[in-house]
Amino acid sequence: MAYHRIFSLLRCSSLQRCFSSRRQDETIMNVFDRKAKRRQKNRAAMAEDVAVYDYLRDEVAERMVDRIGDISRHFPMALDLGCGRGHISKCLTKDQVGTLVMSDMAENALNQCPPCEIPSVKVVADEEFLPFPTNSFDLIVSSLSLHWVNDLPGTFSQIFHCLKADGVFIGAMFGGETLYQLRAALQLAETEREGGFAAHISPFAEVRDLGNLLTRSGFSLTTVDFDEVTIGYPSMLELMHDLKGMGENNAAWNRKTLLHRDTILAASSIYQDMYGLEDGGIPATFFVLYMIGWKPHDSQQKAATRGSATASFGDISSLNKPKE
Secondary structure (H helix, E strand, C coil), X not given: CHHHHHHHHHCCHHHHHHHHCCCCCCCCCCCECHHHHHHHHHHHHCCCCHHHHHHHHHHHHHHHHHHHHCCCCXXXXXXXXXXCCCCCCXXXXXXXXXXXXXXXXXXXXXXXXXXCCCCEEEEECCCCCCCCCCCCEEEEEEECCHHHCCCHHHHHHHXXXXXXXXXXXXXXXXXXXXXXXXXXXXXXHHHHHHCCCCCCCCXXXXXXXXXXXXXXXXXXXXXXXXXXXXXXXXXXXXXXXXXXXXXXXXCECCCCCCCCHHHHHHHHHHHHHHHCCCCCCEEEEEEEEEEEEECCXXXXXXXXXXXXXXXXXXXXXXXXXXXX
């Protein structure tokens, strides 16, 4: 079967080196401690109540699969990059995907992916160093894992090379002003109690940047949009508890490892005063950026040749008028 071919190719060390060799002429931002993020995700996956914290990932996975369903095509070979505990695989059907490769950097989370109706293979791999050969997949999806990648252009480029011609990449990642309420409350509390503030929430990509990054990586017919997901919590303390349960602790190199108790209490009070709901809870807003990009193929639609138009914009208002 097709996934046996994937396993045999993964054993080839030359292919591993092919995708591990980064662009030597570019400076790669090193914002996140990837080893720390792997430990956080593995630790979160081992919690007894780990399923309690799947609600946000499950919701985004369903919206991702809806986007896959909008494409009237069957994908014989698909990759779920940064699959976590199999949130995407729970929603896919045989009518959409033939064989699914599930990949994540955290082996504990990967091992907890539930059985699905689609033949599947599990591969432990870092999103920054994809071990898959060129032209392997008809579809690559990634849901809520790429916001922890240091070299996002490099990862997009590797995804592009892993796709077959006319293959599609569909991704979702946190971006924009995600958790802006928590960021503001912590900064104000730290400034008041400690005379300054440190970064407690990682930087996020902006929607205007993703289209450019996808185009630079070679993708065509790119589309980028976003959803604003707001979830209510009893207080800031429950929000921070759930973020840790999701494995979404801050993993930036410049993160502050110690947050004083009185600062946390002050931040919780500020959060409530600034953003509190009528029922006594607080909102937390997540901006989810969705992106779609296709690997070019001759069959894809192309822009018309410059100068080939048969009407001008000035004539638009008269196009529907009956001829005399």
